[in-house]
Amino acid sequence: MPRGDTALPVTLDRESNVPLAVQLADALRESASSGHLRGGDRLPSTRALADRLGVSRTVTAAAYEQLHAEGWILGKHGSGTYVTTSPPAPRPERRSVVEREEAPSARLALLPGVPWADGLDKAAWRRAWRASADTPPAAYLPRAGLAEYRAAVAEHLLRHRGLDAGPDSVLATGGTTAAVIELAAAVLRPGDLVAVEEPGYQRAVQAFKRAGLRVAPVPIDGEGLRPDLVPGGVRAVYCSPAHQYPMGCRMSASRRVELVERARAHNFLVVEDDYDGELRYDVAPLPLLASLAPDVVVHLGTTSKILTPTLGAGWMVAPPAVTTAVLEHRELTGTRPSPAGQHVLVELARHGDLGRHLRRLRRELSERRSMLVTAFGRAGVPVLGDDAGAHLVVPLPTYEDERERLAAGKRRGILLDGLARHFARTPTAHGVAVGYAGCSREGLADCLATLVELVRPRPR
Structure with a gap:
């Protein structure tokens, strides 16, 4: 049975820029959505509601007309106007797509894994994007990646990482983590055992x-x-041998040989994450595992650390069975890495801008690292990690020390990273990871005294 006229909780704001008819329609719609009005409730006539609200009948008629068009109300001849639907089940809380700010809010963020994006030559960057925009829209994109991108990556790997991989051996990816996700879906199976570094890259x-x-x-x-501690029965071992993340060491030559020999003997893959292998300042990098054992190593690289995450571009060089499985997975799922970043990298490489940037990047980050190491050394602050990459580690005795230094840094407007979050299990090492690429050199120099004070050993 239809219920009689229902009291309406409607308040109109005559000072608002929103028309009264729109305010009224919104209020009635909200009442129906929230359950105050239910299907079958009879609404006052437009004249009665106008009198009740002290507005002209034109306002109420316009509001009713809008709600009728949307299907919220229905007019029955000789009977009145009725709400047509009951509210849906309780609505879930609306959440922003962005759950938290990705960009740090501190005055100075000294976080590992952040590139020197401000160091990119702006003219070269604009030129590369303009040239990319001249590429006509494609009706079909190869799942392996653009041929010219794969050729540019093969040239980059040969020049800067000593890996002789022809273009046909290179697959474009969306970056190292995206490649790990693809490997997990295309090559490995649920329940398989994968060995990972501890501490290590927790997104992988x-x-x-x-x-x-x-x-x-x-x-x-x-x-x-430590290859000797890799458990039996693993299908893959994930590691960052050129510059271990986050501790900053490199895998010794003997351990590289031991790891690939074990991989061959026990039939597992080695996933080599070479996230910033181009950034070494003391000696030439040790040969890639992919050069040592291309039959069992999946090599992953990315532009996000040497250029910017904006490109969303990376690469994979792997044994044929692995690349075939990844391509089949892409075909079945209709997925492929975005070509936009690939086009831009091709243009940067074509004009020599990629090589020039890498030379500037190595020089700049080497000087920044020296600045930090010198200042820390004078204050008696120990430092871990090779002369490479874009971060270093200051070891600390306990987790409480680590937590206190991070909190003190935040209070001083400096965002630092701790080692605890890089462990999958209970942390066995403690310290602060200091990134030095994501800020300006001036900002780093200005905060140097404060930074030394934050990490200086405390008397016991």
Whole structure:
């Protein structure tokens, strides 16, 4: 049975710029959505409601007309106007797509993994994007990536990483984490066991776990991952041998040989994350695992650390069975890396801007690292990590020390990273990771005294 006229909680703001008819329609719609008005409730006539609200009948008629068009109300001849629907089930809380700010809010963010994006030559950057825009729209894109991008990556790997991989051996990816996700879906199977560095890159760890894989953390020391502690039955070992993340060491030559020999003997893959292998300042990098054992190594690289995450471009060089499985996965799922960043990298490489940027980047970050190491050394602050990359580690004795330094830094407007979050299990090492690429050199110099004060050893 239809219910009689229902009291309406409607308040109109005559000072608002929103028309009264729109305010009224919004209020009635909200009442129907929230359950104050339910299907079958009879509304006052437009004249009665106008009198009640002290507005002209034109206002109420316009509001009713809008709600009728949207299907919220229905007029029955000789009977009145009725709400047509009951509210849906309780509405979930609306959440912003952005759950938290990705960009740090501190005055100065000294975080590892952040590139020197401000160091990109702006004219070269604009030129590359303009040239990319001249590429006509494509009706079809190869799932392996643009041929010219794969050729540019092959040239880059040969020049800067000593890996002789022809273009046909290179797959474009969306970056190293995107590549890990693809490997987990295309090559590995739920329940497979994957060994990872401990501490290590936790986004890769989570990618494996969310694909249903079992993860076995393997300790590292000053020579990198310990192959002798890789458990039996693993299908893959994920590591960052050129510049271990986050501790900053490199895997020794003997351990590289041991790891690939074990991979061949026990039939598992080695996933080599070379996230910033181009950034070494003391000696030439050790040969890539992919050069040593292309039959068992999946090499992953990215532009996000040497250029910017804006490109969303990376690469994979892997044994044929792996690349075939990845391409089949892309075909079945209709996925492929975006070509936009690939086009831009091609243009940067074509004009020599990529090589020039890498030379400037190495020089700049080497000087910044020297600035930090010198200042820390004078204050008796120990430092871990090779002369490479874009961060260093200051070891601390306890987790409480680490937490206190991070909190003190935040109070002083400096955002730092701690080692604890890089462990999959209970942390066994403590310290502060200081990134020195994501800020300006002036900002780094200005905060140097404060930074030294923050990490200086405390008397016990």
